[in-house]
Amino acid sequence: MATTQNANDIRDRLLDAAGLSLDRLPMLHVIFDRMTTFCADHLRHLAASPMYYSLSEIESGRIGDILEMYEANAIAGVFHAPEWDSHVLVGFDRDFIFTMVEVLLGSDGSEPPVDEERGFSNIELRLAQAIFEQVGKALQASFALVADTPFKFERLETRMDFAVIGRRNNQSVVAKFLLQSLNRGGEMFVIIPQSVLNPMRQTLARVLSGDSSTRDPRWAKQIATEVQKTEVTLKAVLEERHLSLGEIADLKVGQVLELQATPRSRVKLEGNDQGLFWCHVGKAEGSYVLRVDEFINQEQEFIDDVLSR
Structure with a gap:
C-alpha cells in the first residue's frame, strides 16, 4: 500500500x-x-x-x-x-x-x-x-x-x-x-x-x-404547475430612510418620524426583497389598494445599487 x-x-x-x-x-x-x-x-x-x-x-x-x-x-x-x-x-x-x-x-x-x-x-x-x-x-x-x-x-x-x-x-x-x-x-x-x-x-x-x-x-408540466403554486410574500414600500446607528438608538416611544412621501408618491412593490413594480396607492370600498403602473427597471436598480455602495 x-x-x-x-x-x-x-x-x-x-x-x-x-x-x-x-x-x-x-x-x-x-x-x-x-x-x-x-x-x-x-x-x-x-x-x-x-x-x-x-x-x-x-x-x-x-x-x-x-x-x-x-x-x-x-x-x-x-x-x-x-x-x-x-x-x-x-x-x-x-x-x-x-x-x-x-x-x-x-x-x-x-x-x-x-x-x-x-x-x-x-x-x-x-x-x-x-x-x-x-x-x-x-x-x-x-x-x-x-x-x-x-x-x-x-x-x-x-x-x-x-x-x-x-x-x-x-x-x-x-x-x-x-x-x-x-x-x-x-x-x-x-x-x-x-x-x-x-x-x-x-x-x-x-x-x-x-x-x-x-x-x-408530463413531468416538466407537473414541475411548472407546482412551481407556480409557490407562495411569494409581497411588500409595499412607501418610503425608505437611512438613519445612523446613533439616531436609531435615540428613538423614543411616541416620537413622530416625518415622511417625505405624499398620497401621490409611487409605492415600490417587492417580492422576497426584489423590486417588481412601481405602483400608486388609492382607496376602494374603504380599503387601501395599489395600482400597478410599470415594471421596475432592473438595469437602473443595479447601477444605482453599485454606485451607492
Whole structure:
C-alpha cells in the first residue's frame, strides 16, 4: 500500500512539473464554453446594448508569467473554492473594464473608446466587483459538470504582485475570453492552478453532458404547475430612510418620524426583497389598494445599487 502511494505521489509531482496536456482534457473546453454562455446570460439583462462572449484560447503556463502580462493593465478578483481547498483568479483587462462601464451605464458607442493610461476609478472598481460576483456564479455553474463547489469572492486587486493564488512558479491553466460590445471589446481571463485540476484528470479527459437526452413532457408540466403554486410574500414600500446607528438608538416611544412621501408618491412593490413594480396607492370600498403602473427597471436598480455602495 505504501509503495502504491509513493508511486502516485511521484506521478503527481512529474505531472506538476511537466504541465497538463490540454489536448487530452477536452472537458475543459466544454466547461469554459459553458462559462461564456453563463456570463452572457448573467449580464445580458443588465445592459441595453448586446454583449458577446467568446472563448479565445486555453493554455498552460506559470502563474507568475501569466500575471506579468497583465501588470498595471487589469483588475484581478481572487476566489476561494472551499471544496478544492484552493483559490482561482479571474481578471479583466483595461479594455474590458472600460467597455463594461460604457455598456452598463447606457452608452450607445458614439463616443470614442477610452485610450489613456490611468488608475482605475472607484466607479470602475465597484462595477468590476459586481461583475466578479456574477462571474463567480458562472464558474460554479460551469464546473458543476465535474465538481460542484462554490466560488466565493474574497478580494479585488489592481496589482498583479498581490493577486496571489499560489507560488508564482507553479503551473496553471489559463482560459481567455473575448468580450465584444459597442464595436469595441476587451479580455477576461481565468487562472486555475494545475494542482486543482490534477485530481480531476480522468473526468476532464471524457466529454460529459449536463443535459438529458430525453425529457418527459408530463413531468416538466407537473414541475411548472407546482412551481407556480409557490407562495411569494409581497411588500409595499412607501418610503425608505437611512438613519445612523446613533439616531436609531435615540428613538423614543411616541416620537413622530416625518415622511417625505405624499398620497401621490409611487409605492415600490417587492417580492422576497426584489423590486417588481412601481405602483400608486388609492382607496376602494374603504380599503387601501395599489395600482400597478410599470415594471421596475432592473438595469437602473443595479447601477444605482453599485454606485451607492
